[in-house]
Each structure stands twice: as C-alpha cells, then as structure tokens.
Amino acid sequence: MAYAYLFKYIIIGDTGVGKSCLLLQFTDKRFQPVHDLTIGVEFGARMITIDGKQIKLQIWDTAGQEAFRSITRSYYRGAAGALLVYDITRRDTFNHLTTWLEDARQHSNSNMVIMLIGNKSDLESRREVKKEEGEAFAREHGLVFMETSAKTAANVEEAFINTAKEIYEKIQEGVFDINNEANGIKIGPQHSTGGGASGAGGAGAGAAGGGCC
C-alpha cells in the first residue's frame, strides 16, 4: 500500500494487560479472549488518514514477560510513538509503570510520543486503579492518557490515531526530522521519484497547504 508516512509504534507494559488484544482490535477489529503469549515482538500494521495523508502505522507489539525485557528493549529504538499499557483491574501493572517509562525513555528517542493506556475499562466491577490515578500519572509524566477496552473496542481507535496525530503535529512543527529513520518515521515510497520501494530517497512531503475550495 502506498503511504505518505510510516510511523513506528511500540506497545509496552506488563504481561497480560492486553497489548496484543489492543493491536488485534485496532488492526483486525476483533477480540480474542485467549491470546498466546507474545514471543519477543509481533507486528501489526494499519493505514490511517490524517490531514488527508495516508499514514501507515507499523506497530511493534512487544512481549510483556520479564524474560523478554532485554530483547524488547532493543526494539524501542526508532519508535515514533509508544503505547504504555496497564490493566485497570490489576494494581501491580499500574505500579510498574514507572519502570516501563524509565526503560522507554532510556532506550528510545526523546521525541517519542507516549500514550498511557488503562486497558480493560469494560471490567468496571473489578477495577483497582481509578481513572483519576491514571490521569494524574499521565499529567505528572507528560503523557497522553486514555482508558480503553480491547474487548468492546472503546477508545482503541482513538488511542492509536490520537498518538499518530501528535506525531504528525510534531512533524509539522519540525520537531521530528523525517529524514532520520531513527525517529521512527519513514517517508512513503510514493514520494520517491523512481517509483520503486527499495531506493526510497525522501523527496520531502508534498506541497503543504494548498488553496481552499
């Protein structure tokens, strides 16, 4: 598929918080109650449109298990956005956020947009972490916050797309250097003059602005 930009996302957080389910809901619009443990990293991709531009989100869904921590850390590099997920029904997953955040900040580029996600919002009766706590944590650490449900799909689209919007804004503001792939952003093959994907030399974004009506 042709795209204007490719954004690399990474999903991190404790095991069992629903990272893979969030990805599946976003890419396939379905929910799988029982999910195999993720080994290392799995991938998902979906095309979205922002500001009239086709953007491919390439999502790296990492394993939450402690054993894979050293491996998944090596994947942080070059991500433009991160979804840091906890489970609202398990306080320990919320308590580990600081460690995850430190990890992410240490191994990724400083401009990475991080979205904090309290997943399983459908399980209100089993809630252990108040929404306000999530909000406070996000505020304190300069993250965007959202409660989602991979099961009901509530806020799932928004979480992925709002993150993309923030990244896109940063590109517009010139914060991200789109020619540096370490930022997790690639210019789509449609911008290269040759037409081939292999030698995708960035020809720069298309004409900005444009007349109205």
Added chain:
Amino acid sequence: MPTSDSDDFESADEGQNSPQKKERKKRLSSSNYSDNLESDQENRKGQSKTYSEPKKVETTDGWDDFDIDEGSEITKVSSEKDTSGPKCEDTTKTLNATTSNTDKGASNDSGWTDFDDWGDTDIPKTGKEDTTKQPAKNIEEVTERLAATSTATSTKNEGWGWGWGMDSILSTATAGITNLTTQVSQGISTVLETSIGAPDPEELARKASQSVENKNKGEDSVPKDTNKDKQEESTNSDAQFPFGSLLSGVTKFVETTGTKVLAGGLDTLETIGKKTMEVLQDGDPGLAKKRAMLGLDSADKPVLSQVLREAKAKADEEDRIKEQKREAKEVHYETLFDDFEGLVHLEALEMLSRQVSMRIEERIRAADPSKRQDIKETLQQVAELCEMPEEDDDEEESGDTSRPDALHERLQTATRDIGLKMQYQPLIKHYKETLEWLSTGDISSRAVYKRGVSSLAHATALAVETYHKTAEMLLVKTRRSTADEADALTQMTVVITKHIGDIATLFTARLNSITDEDKEQVSNHITNIFLEADNSCKYIQNAFQLALPIIQIGAV
C-alpha cells in the same frame, strides 16, 4: 479581522500585473501574511482609487468594506467628503422632512436607523454618524446591496457590483433563507419582484431613499431619530426637494402606509442580511473563501478557470502515475516482501543482532587479556560452523508423502537439536497454497509470473520471520548449546534455500508449459522468476548471518 483577508488584499495588488503570480502566491501564503496585514490594507486602500477598471475596483471595494475599519474608510473617501458632505446634509434633510412631516416620527426608529447606518459603510460620513456601531455594518452592507440591486436609476458604480453579488448571495444562502420566517420570505419575494420592475410600496420607498443616497454619493444621512435632526429637516423640507419627480409619486405611499411598510420591510431585509451573512460566514470568516470562489476580487476572474484546469491536469497526472505504480507494484518484489512483513522482521532481527554484537564486544573488552584470544577463537569457530555446506545433490523425493509434509519433515529434522519448539506451520501452509494454485487450470503467463514473484516474496518473508523468532527464543533460552544451534540453523538454511529454489522451479515449469503466448515474454518472466529466487536466497542468507551473533553469544 480574519487573516485570510489580507491574503486577498495582497493578492489583489499584485494580481493587477500578473494573475498567475498572484495565484501562486495565494496558494502559498496561507499563514505568513498576517504581519503585513495592516500595511497591505493601507496599500490597498490607496491603490483602489487608482485602478483603471472602475467596475471591478468597485466590486472589490464593496466587499472590502465588510472588514475594514472606519478609520481607513474615512481616509479612503476623504477627498469626496469635503465636497459632498454639505450636499449630503441637505438631501438628507429633504428626505427626512418628507417622512417626519407626515408620520410624526411614530415608527421612525426601526426603519430609519437602518438608513442611517447605510451611509456609513461606503460613503463619507459627517461627524455624527461616527457613533455607528461597527458590528452592524456587515448587515447594512447587504441591505444596501439589496436596495441598489433594485434601483434602476442608480448612479453608483457599486450598483453593478452589489447587484451581481446579491444574486450570488441569494442563491448560496438559500438554505439559510428557507429557515426564515414568513415575514422574511415575504421580504425576499418583494426583492425579487421589484427587481423585475413591479413596484410596491416598500420598493418605491426604498427607491426614494436610494436615489437620495445615490445622488448624494456621500450621504450618510438618513436621519437618526434625534429630535434635533427632525426639526432641522422639517424647516428645510420644502425648499430642498431636488428629486421631486421620483419622490412626489412616492410620497403618498410613504405618507400613508409607507413608513410602516418600510419599517417592516427594512426589518425583513435586515433579518435577511443578518441571516445571509451568518450563512455565508459560517466556517468562512471574512468570506475569504467565498470571495475567492465568486471571483469578486478583480484579478481572480481569469485565474479561477486556470485553477480548475490546473487541478484537472494534476488529477490526470496523478491517476496516470498511480496506475503505473499499481502495475509496477503488483510484481515488485521488495514491496511484496514488505507487505508480507518480511522487511520488519529483518529490521527487528537486525536490531537484535546489533545489540548482541555490542554485548559480545563488551564481554571481550571486559575479559582478561589472556582470555581475549580464546573468546575470539571461539567466535570464529562458531562462525565456521555456520558456513553453508557445498551444494549437495541428494534430492531424495519421498514419494509417499506430500511435498509440504516432506518440507516440514526436513525442517524438523534440521532443527531437531536446537532445543526450541520451532514453528514451521506458516511456511508449510504457504507451500500448500502455492501448490494448489499452480494445479488450477488455465492461467496466463502474466498471472503465473505475478503469483511467482509474490510467492517467492511471501516464502522469504516467512523464512526471515523464522530466523527472527528463533533468534529471540535463543536469547531467552536458559541452557545454550552453541554447536547444536549452529548446526541446526545451518541445516535449516539449506532446507529453506532449497525450498525457495523449488518454488521458483514450480513457477518456471508452469511458465514453460505455456505455448500459446509470446515466447519472448514468457522467457522474460522465467528469467525474472529466477532472479527473484536468487534475491530471496540473499535475504535468507542475510537473515542467517544476522542470527550468527545470537548463536555466538551463547558460547562466550
């Protein structure tokens, strides 16, 4: 003031000489002109007087009046003001006298206030009118335009511009207007009727007032409801009645029912005006877009069609390129490989490999100098274990098992001692599907070729994924057995490479069986399939090499 306006102003200035340049500039300057806003406006004010095409200039003028502040307005017309001012006073008084005499000012307030304000907008003011409220201006403009449209005797240049614009406004604002009250729709029908020439009280009254306005050019005049004015007016009324021909016929109407109707009519018009402006300005502050669309800025007119032509040409070009790309992409190996997630797995494997290599180097550095050589030798030995064996011959085709099953068996055998649970299902499934596809009936060489390239890219992507997953699992494996791992991965690479060759052979054989097509084309396809198979093997070799440090680190 909306920033987009200054764009138009700026453009209008330049557009005098070069419409094209203007167009370009307009497109580009979406946000950076606000700095120049003030000065642009000033320039514009000055220039508008010197334009050679009065009609267009006036048209533009009228629109500009929506947004400019009173100060500049005064500047603009100051020259006229001096001369027309007094005259204006007179005529105003005349008109006022007519009405106030007859009606005792009973319903003056609503109706005449509007008249009063009309003058402000495009005509020089006398001092007292400066108190007019700015916000009401837009509406008044529209109202005035309405009046001008229906005034056949209009002497103002604006009449043309207003009339033209009004039609547009009426048509564009239809949605808004339909929501208006019956009173308003009545008002509209009145406007429409009168423009055809059927006079009615409202219209006649308006004509009267309009002609006053027109003659005066700068009247601002129609009275406010101050008693002082009225008194003054009444004393002058008889003596100064310069357009009796028109007004005398009207007077009766005005005297009897006129004022009332007029007041109502003006309210109606005001409502139309307000509503119209609301509708027009909805999402388009300052009407910048609509002005551009309607071509009200003089230089816009020739450019509009050009814009459309350019847009069309651009769209055509884009379609053509898209089509070409789509064609090319269908059989573009790298794109397909990317679509099958081969590229991203390779990238992840690369990241892993790089990180592990760094760790190995750290270990070497951290080690005792006497041990360093040992470590390096061990690494070298592992690398040698991973060297690909010479091509062997034994293509033992196990007759009783299906080809996919045979592949699965060979892969399992190859990695028997790796100590991991390997997942080959995706590769096997893909192989099955490929064989099934190839066994179907009549397929064109082009289709076979496309499927062949896609199949190679897919198998390669799955293979790369296998290396990546294996590498990840090896890194979390608790007990490493480097020699077994090295051997297993080497054997696996041999099997996968052969598998790729097998797929290529299947497709080229199929192509060779096609006899009813252009021979040269078919042989081109065959050559390309082999080239892509070679490409696939390079990817697989590359993935294997990237996995090497992951095997090596288990030994140090």
